[in-house]
Amino acid sequence: MPADKSKPPKLAKAIGKGKASDAKPAKPRRKLWVRIVKWGALLGVLGLAIGIATIAIVFWMYGRDPKLPDGDQILKQLSAYHPKQVTTILDTNDQRIGEIYEERRTYVPIEKIPPRVVDAFVAAEDNKFWEHGGVDYIGMVRAGVANVRAGHTKEGASTITQQVVKTFFLSPERTFKRKVQEIILARRVEHELTKQQILNLYLNQIYFGHRNYGVEEAARYYFGKGIADVNIGEAATLASLPKSPEGLSTKNEKNQVKLKDRQIYVLNQLVAMKKITEEEAAKWRAPPIQMIRNPFPELNVAPEWKEPVIQVLEETVGKDNLGTLGAKVRTTLDPAMQANAVKALQAGLRAVDKRKGIGTAVRKVKPEKVAAEIARLAKSQKKVAREILEAVVTDVFDDDNEVAVDLGDYPAAIALGGPEDARFNAPDDKGATKKPSERFHVGDVLQVTLASVTKPVVKPEDEVEIVADSAVVDKPEGNVKHATHHVQFAPGPEGAVVIIEVKTRKVRALVGGYTSKAGGFDRAIQAHRQAGSSFKPFVYGAAIDSGKYTNASRVNDAPEVFDLWRPKNYETGKFEGPVLLRHALANSINTVAIRVAYDMTPAVVADFAHKMGIKSELPTEMALALGAGEVTPLEMTNAIATYAAGGFAAPPRFVDAIDGKPMPVAKGEQVIRPEVAYVVTNMMQSVVTEGTGHLVSKLDIPVAGKTGTSNDARDTWFVGITPDYAIGVWIGFDDNRPMGHEAGGTTAAPVFVDTVRPMKLQKKAFPRPAKVVEVLIDKETGLLAPEGAPKGTTLSEVFVEGTAPTETAPMPGEVTEETAVTSEYND
Secondary structure, eight states: HHHTHHHHHHHHHHHHHHHHHTTTTTHHHHHHHHHHHHHHHHHHHHHHHHHHHHHHHHHHHHHHHTTOOHHHHHHHHHHHOOOOOOEEEEOOOOEEEEEEESSEEEEOOOOOOOHHHHHHHHHHHOOTTTTTTOOOHHHHHHHHHHHHHTTSSSOOOOOOOHHHHHTTTSSSSSOOOHHHHHHHHHHHHHHHHOOOHHHHHHHHHHHHEEEEEEEHHHHHHHSSSSSOOOOHHHHHHHHHHHGGGHOEEEEGGGGGGHHHHHHHHHHHHHHHHHHHHHHHHHHHHHOOOOOOSOOTTTTTTSSSGGHHHHHHHHHEEEEHGGGOOOEEEEEEOHHHHHHHHHHHHHHHHHHHHHHHTTTSOOOOOOEGGGGHOOOOOOOOSSSSSEEEEEEEEEEETTTTEEEEESSSSSSEEEEEEEEETTTSOOOOEEEEEEEHHHHHHTTTTEEEEEEEEEEEEOOOOEEEEEEEETTOOSSTTOOSOOSSSSEOOOOOEEEEEEETTTOOOOEEEEEOSSSSSTSOHHOOOOOEEEEGGGGGHHHHHHHHHHOOOTOOOEEEOOOOBBBBBBOOOSSSSOOEEEEEEEHHHHTOOOHHHHHHHHOOOOOHHHHHHHHHHHOOOOOSGGGGTTTOOOOHHHHHHHHHHHHHHSSEOOOOOEEEEEEEEEOOOOOOOEEEEEEEEOOOHHHHHHHHHHHHTGGGGGSSSSOOOEEEEEESSSSSEEEEOSSEEEEEEEOOOTTTOOOSSOOOOIIIIHHHHHHGGGGGGOOOOOOOOOTEEEEEETTTTTSSTTTTOTTTTTEEEEEETTTTTOOOOOOOTOHHHHHHHHHHTOO
């Protein structure tokens, strides 16, 4: 046990010795730690100095880039801010019907942007905007740390000023150099411009998605109102969008939640900045965001108007200034008249489709004879190349909205229900359309054309094999499911309608086809087609203006050869002998028009038509009398309007005002005497009351007009005037194919009627000028009616003063020197 008692003291001694030995080197170790701290601090200061110097050198080097604008250049460029803007095309009700733009933007100065909008954007994009000098350094560090932690770009640190710099001065590339230059320029911008000026640039320049730039167009597109009228909730929503315009827009419904979250963030920021109260924020946090679906319901309802407006603007402000103009162009378009004209033309074209079997069966074969029909088509349709082919229906698929056909050992299918088919399956009064099986049956023979991806290939033996562009096709073309090949219905005829206000020459409606699109082919303005007999009022106008002819002049309707050309009358091919000019115009007698044109000379007739308003070049040949010259529906309608205007010619007008400033009216000219214009107009009334345009008489208002049908019915016309309006209608195939048994009086005239009827025009006589006289004449001879002439043998005729007949006609049946021989030989 004594040994045990000795252990603790030894242990204690040992421990004590250990403490003593450890305590001696403590002082040197503390000196080492201090030295490390000192050296670390020194190296840190040195590193900081080197870092600062490096940054300074980098900024100095990148700041010396000659491409980087200095303060003066920045001030000059941004002070002269003249952005690309949208020019809006308005109808007479100030509804937006069209747009002209490179960037859809409407500039609004910062003074007219409400403070709540400014606050919302500052809260969303740069809540230290009013405090920093262009760069938020603390924000940059915070964003950098957050992004490192996240492992990806989670936060941005660009201030509003930096965003302005990126937009106006730098490329979108993401490089260290560009970021440095962005910071340099941001500070320069802050030095040269006020905060208000910077916001002005930012709010008008930023992109909001769906081709909208700047807060004004964004507010109109998303909320259907100007930026001055948006509320706090809407302002917060707009401020949310620049972060990811398409990614947040609720035009895509899947973005609803994301946009709402972003809006709430902006509202919370506004509360934190003390710009709104918590109560105000709560009011807008709860309800869902309500964005308007169709801010411009009338947009593109009249695409034909864009090109005429562009032409007017180019003539007014110059082509180079169009992109930045940003004007509001009020057109002369009457939306009701335009809509009625579209409806009338579409109905008229569908009527022709039905008569011609376009989009429906042209004939039928029994189901058991379908195979024989396919064999027949295989032989007949390989003989010659033709654009329009026949196909027999072999099956109908309601579920797939498709009909299978065979063009002759060439199975194909027609996809139904698309835009091309809409014309042939128009909705009924209840908006319902027919199913494929209600329209087609096995054995129906249809007119088709090869789809755009196919074409006829001519073989060496001059036969035609119907094959696809790629020769052999293993999969369906287009979107058909039940055949290898895709075909379409043969195209139907097209048309145009023009309505012009007579006194002002304002174009109230302009329809360029069954369906039109901006930049597409506008037949009202661009289609040059033969006028046919609708040109005859200019032939007779030239004759009456010359003083050599009157309405009562007798001209022989008889066959005659002109330079190996023997014209005939369109309607019957028969000849009536001597007839009065009025009768000849009313019944569109070709031979009379030709004789008058021959007497006047085609050159004189062409010159007269040009004075009246025809701008196209006209042939100075005898065929001009029958409308061989090619004209547009617009110029034809405007030229006929000159008659209703009392002989006063003027160009058509498409624009009323630009930015509220009325457009100057083009100077017109009195090209023929008012009395001449009235007499010809009165003649044209007979076309409606007793001639080829008799279908128009159902309107039960005074209408003067003329039908027109060119060779083989390639063109059909009706141009008509009332005291207040001139309306022109043209219908024909775009490829100039004959329309067969169609005519102006039966094809174009019904469209005229359906266009005019909704206008609810009052019964109003054409005003008669002072130098017009009215006398009773004999219907047969055109001379003064004899006293006591039997009923039905006379008519009241109008004449230019001094041109009325002075000789009296014999009583009917009375033999005179003139009638003795003709009575004897009944010739």
